[in-house]
Amino acid sequence: MNTIDIVITSDRTMITNHHSKEFLGFVATAPPIALPEFLWMYICCPKPKVDEFGRPLEAPYGLRKIEAALQNAGFSAYIIDPDYLEKYVNSVKILMIGHHDYFAFGPPxxxxxxLTKKEPINRRSFIKLMESKAVGAMRKRGVKIVVGGPAAWQWLWEPELVDRWGIDLIIEGEADKAIVDLTQKLLNNETVPKYVSVGAKEVPSIDEIPLIKAPSVNGLIEITRGCxxxxxxxxxxxxxxxxxxxxxxxxxxxxxxxxxxxxIVLHSEDVLLYGASGIEPNPDAVLKLHLEIAKKARGIDSMSWAHASLAAIVYSQRKYKLITNVSNxxxxxxxxxxxGVEVGIETGSPRxxxxxMPAKAAPFKPEEWPNIVEEAFAIMHEHRIVPAATFILGFPGEEPDDVLKTVELLDRLKNYRSIIVPMIFVPMGALKSSEGGITGLKFSVEHAEAMRVAFWHTIKWAEDIMNNFYLNKRIYAPLRLLLKAFMWYAKQKVSKVEKTMLPRLETRELSLLSLESKDTSVFSCME
Incomplete structure (x- = not known):
């Protein structure tokens, strides 16, 4: 094991099991507020169990897929905890790194x-990894460095770090198949492109997607790919x-x-579309999947869904009572x-x-979207499904009235148990080349109001969720205490913002591209 050819790793915000509560991972997307950094990291990113070789018991699912693909191809490749990289400095030939949000350019x-002008923990942790003694020694030895994963696009925004850290290959997209050939070329010292994007026509087929060979973080298992x-x-x-x-x-x-x-975390962009041929749920396939999983009841304590669409929740419950049957x-x-499940509100504006996102509401009409959102929240509340919901501010072409429509929708959701988090538009997907959002958001009074309403909604329900659902076991008492302390602090600060800043807030431009400026943050009293 001390002569691994390919080491796969990431920083501590990724190589962790988040206390077996995957949603605590979102805490790593923020800077430490009101607490020392080590306590902030304790809340979201405890060190995992590892074996004598530094292999973590649990690792991110995407890294497990790459590990399996390389092992199936005959390579000596393993995921290694970042604290154990020095063991392999003198033997490794390729260092592969994956991440969900390398430089904190993604939401949230x-x-x-x-808003705070403080670097989030995930960015700081990743930079610490890349500047570490072990990675530096590998770089000095001429070890090939490959980076990829959902946030591979962020390297295009940091070209100076590509050079500084000696990145040999950036691979974006589903790399299960492509990584094998690229790895062989790197080992043979053949030339490979600096940036490889796996397009829709090049994604692996079902048979080409490898099965993981070791555990994934919190038992995450994908049931679909794409949307x-x-x-x-x-x-x-x-x-x-x-x-x-x-x-x-x-x-x-x-x-x-x-x-x-x-x-078990069933990972899909929409669990309720499992087995569907389009956007209409296939109730038989969804029920069969859950019945097969239920046969494993003696081996599991709980399960959750990664994502579900609000339109599918409404449609499947109206037509098939599917939410009732699956929850039973x-x-x-x-x-x-x-x-638990993540859902996307995105906007309250039919326009x-x-x-x-016209198909987000399908098979309903876009004009019905606010009503569909509220009905879906009512269905989830009735069935003890606890959503972590997001909405997006700063869409290209967004007008003040669109934001006010979102505020109105948030107010309609106040009686439904949920966490609601605002996000700022990130140029991705078909809007990858668009301006606005994190590259230049005109932060307005309407945006501030949407954030304010979402904050108090979340504060209202967070304690109920912690005490009665998510962290209600005795083992989580220290976490509850720390989170409640943070919530108390946040309430005091937001109350201060409401009294002293919001009444005189004027529209101003925010951009990650100008964070090195000396301007104060929008909510400077949160610092």
Whole structure:
């Protein structure tokens, strides 16, 4: 093991299991506020269990796929915890690094950074990794350095760091198949492009996607890839929808269970579209999947969904009572009391819905979007499904009235248990070359009001969720205490902002491209 040819790794904000609570990972997208950095890291990114070789028990699912693809091809490749990289400095030939948000340009990191002008923890942690003694020694030895993952596009915004850190290859997109040939070329010292993008026509087929060989963080298992809705701001919709067969899903669940991982996260851009041929749910396929998982009830404690679309929630419940039937399986057979899921509100404006994401509401009309959102929240509340929801500010072409429509919708959601987080538009997907958002948001009174309403909504429900659902076990008491301390601090600061800053707030431009300026942040009293 001390002579691994290919080391796969990331920084501490990625190589962690977030206390077995995946949503705590979002804390790593913020700078430490009101707490020392080490306590902030304790909340979101505790060190994982590792073996004597530095291999973490759990690792990010995407890295596990790359590890499996390379091992299947005969390469000596393993995921190694960042604290153990020095063991392999003298033997490794290729260092591969993946990340969800290398430089904090993605949501919600960019929001925290823009509003506080403090670097989020994930960016600081990644830079610390790249400047570490171990990575520096590998670079000096001539080790090839490959970076990829969902945030590969961010390297295009940091060309000086590509040179400074000696990056040999940046690969964007689904790399399960492409990484094998590129790795062989690098080992043979053949020339490879500096930047490789795996397009929609080059993505691996189902049979070309490898099964993981070791546990994923919190038991995350993908059930689909791609999305058919075509939202212009999303890069996932650029790839075709593919469904992972149930037998392959169960095999990966079995791998996690065999290592003692007792949680399952079903990963999909829309769990309710599993087995569907388009945007209309296939209730039989969804029920069959959950029934097969329920057979593993003795080996698991709980499960959650990565994402579900609000339109699919409404349509499937109206037509098939699918939410009722699936939640009955989860609560009765698996024995858990609630289901967590991420959902996207994006906007409360029918006009913006029609322009940016017309199929997000399908099979309903874009004009119905606000009503669909509220109905979906009511359905989730009734079925003890706890959503972490997002909405986006700063879309290209956004007008003040569009933001006010979002504020009106947020007010309609106040009685439904949920976390609602504002995000600032990031140029991705079909809007990759667009201006605005994090590259130049005209932050207005309307934006501030949307953030204010979302904050108090989340504060209202966060304690209920912590005490009764998400962190209600005794083992999580220290985490609850720290999070409640942060919430108390945040309430005091936001109350101060409401009294002293919002009444005199004027429209101003925010941009990650000018963060080195000496201007104060929008909410400077949060610092």
């Amino acid at each position: 990191s960019s929001e925290w950074w823009l 058919p809705r075509g939202c212009k701001f999303c890069s996932v919709t650029l790839r075709p929808l593919r469904h992972i067969p149930i037998d392959r899903i169960i095999k990966e669940i079995d791998i996690n269970i065999s290592y003692g991982i007792k949680h 399986i989860i609560y009765s057979d698996i024995g858990q009391k609630y289901l 913006m819905t029609k322009i940016i």
